[in-house]
Amino acid sequence: MKTSYLEVDNNEIIFQNFKDTRVVGEFIKVLNGLIEQRCCSAILNFKNVKEAFPNVCVPIAGIIENLSYRGIEFDFYYQSDYLKQIGIKQPFNVSENKEVLKNGSLNKIWRFDTPEDAYVLVDLFSQELQQKIVCEKGVIEGFEWAINEVLDNVVQHSGKNFGYVMGQIHNSTKHVVFCVYDTGQGIYNSLLKSEHKPQSPSEAIKLAVREGVTRDKKIGQGNGLWGLHQIVRENLGMLNITSGPSCYKLKNGDEPKTFDNIPQLPYDNGCTIDFQLEYNKPISISKALGGYQPVNFNLENLENSQGEVEIKLRDRVSGVGTRVSGEKIRNEVINLYNQSNRSIVFDFSSLKIISSSFADELIGKLVTEYGFYGFNNIFKLKNMNSDIQSIVQRSVAQRMIESFGEQSH
Ligand SMILES: Nc1ncnc2c1ncn2[C@@H]1O[C@H](COP(=O)(O)OP(=O)(O)O)[C@@H](O)[C@H]1O
Numbered sequence: 001m002k003t004s005y006l007e008v009d010n011n012e013i014i015f016q017n018f019k020d021t022r023v024v025g026e027f028i029k030v031l032n033g034l035i036e037q038r039c040c041s042a043i044l045n046f047k048n049v050k051e052a053f054p055n056v057c058v059p060i061a062g063i064i065e066n067l068s069y070r071g072i073e074f075d076f077y078y079q080s081d082y083l084k085q086i087g088i089k090q091p092f093n094v095s096e097n098k099e100v101l102k103n104g105s106l107n108k109i110w111r112f113d114t115p116e117d118a119y120v121l122v123d124l125f126s127q128e129l130q131q132k133i134v135c136e137k138g139v140i141e142g143f144e145w146a147i148n149e150v151l152d153n154v155v156q157h158s159g160k161n162f163g164y165v166m167g168q169i170h171n172s173t174k175h176v177v178f179c180v181y182d183t184g185q186g187i188y189n190s191l192l193k194s195e196h197k198p199q200s201p202s203e204a205i206k207l208a209v210r211e212g213v214t215r216d217k218k219i220g221q222g223n224g225l226w227g228l229h230q231i232v233r234e235n236l237g238m239l240n241i242t243s244g245p246s247c248y249k250l251k252n253g254d255e256p257k258t259f260d261n262i263p264q265l266p267y268d269n270g271c272t273i274d275f276q277l278e279y280n281k282p283i284s285i286s287k288a289l290g291g292y293q294p295v296n297f298n299l300e301n302l303e304n305s306q307g308e309v310e311i312k313l314r315d316r317v318s319g320v321g322t323r324v325s326g327e328k329i330r331n332e333v334i335n336l337y338n339q340s341n342r343s344i345v346f347d348f349s350s351l352k353i354i355s356s357s358f359a360d361e362l363i364g365k366l367v368t369e370y371g372f373y374g375f376n377n378i379f380k381l382k383n384m385n386s387d388i389q390s391i392v393q394r395s396v397a398q399r400m401i402e403s404f405g406e407q408s409h
């Protein structure tokens with residue numbers, strides 16, 4: 001058998017790509033065939049897989065791990081370094097991979113087992129996004145709110161206490177994409193025991209995204225999926241919720257659609273929440289969440305007694321020596337400014353020296369980005385020794401000459 005998603009030869013499954021979500025359904029169909037034949041091993045061949053999107057590799061990794069627990073053995077053929085780094089064979093357990101996590105949370109499949117694991121992930125995802133891309137107002141807050149709710153839902157409602165998550169930045173399309181998967185009871189089963197009593201799995205998903213619908217008022221308020229839905233709609237992003245045999249799709253703010261007869265395994269079909277935000281489109285969080293404005297803890301932690309956002313450069317783990325670090329901090333402060341419209345203070349105390357490339361990437365580029373006047377209105381530099389002052393002076397001067405030269409040509 002050969003389709004545009006996968007090819008099957010006995011018990012060997014050759015994936016054609018890892019970018020189209022239909023691969024997941026096709027994979028499940030083949031697995032069902034193997035389970036029916038009481039086949040207890042399969043070969044997974046990745047020779048055609050060059051790139052992988054979260055909404056394909058997260059559910060597939062979760063399904064593989066789940067079936068391995070049930071005694072099916074999988075052999076992995078032609079796993080590229082890229083796929084190994086993603087953790088398709090063995091998702092990264094948060095508590096056992098703290099060091100890996102510190103080096104980057106995106107582009108890896110994480111398995112979270114506790115609310116603490118989920119908390120660590122939310123924090124690092126948000127930090128990494130802020131350091132890698134400049135987002136429009138509301139995107140970081142909206143993302144953080146949404147991912148937190150979705151991970152919490154796995155812990156609260158799946159009945160399994162663990163799940164899988166992966167995120168990516170797609171620079172060319174300006175998308176932030178995340179997918180969360182669990183092998184639990186699914187939305188329909190969890191709501192079946194509640195007062196809502198959905199008539200079908202697709203109705204269960206439609207109910208779950210409504211404001212105030214929760215399986216148990218003592219545990220939840222029913223705002224999580226509703227809020228995610230609102231945030232995605234406000235941003236004209238994308239949301240796919242797949243649970244059991246049904247799938248709910250919201251795209252570009254259009255009328256949502258539901259689909260039934262999605263292939264499923266005989267057990268543990270759980271829930272997949274796949275969402276995409278456009279990071280160059282602003283989101284009005286208070287509009288999306290009906291007047292509610294979540295507390296921005298990151299901003300609060302950085303606030304000094306004058307109400308300014310203060311960046312203590314000596315505490316930055318990435319240091320003050322490299323271009324990469326300068327760029328991370330520059331992106332982060334632009335995001336902080338977009339979120340808060342407050343003055344940003346760079347505190348250079350306890351630093352003896354910084355590299356010219358760091359100074360250029362951070363200060364030089366901020367001056368050209370905002371203009372001399374704009375920079376002076378937003379940013380303050382304090383506690384710089386004379387060596388650092390001359391390094392910054394030189395890099396700003398060079399940048400300004402360069403940008404002036406570009407403009408006058
Ligand atoms: N991962 C999941 N597994 C099973 N059921 C879920 C999952 N996520 C959400 N649900 C169902 O959808 C309902 C609504 O979720 P949500 O809007 O986050 O509200 P709350 O978490 O406050 O109940 C939950 O009460 C639960 O019944």
Ligand SMILES: [Mg+2]
Nearest residue numbers: 149153220224
């Ligand atoms: Mg919830």
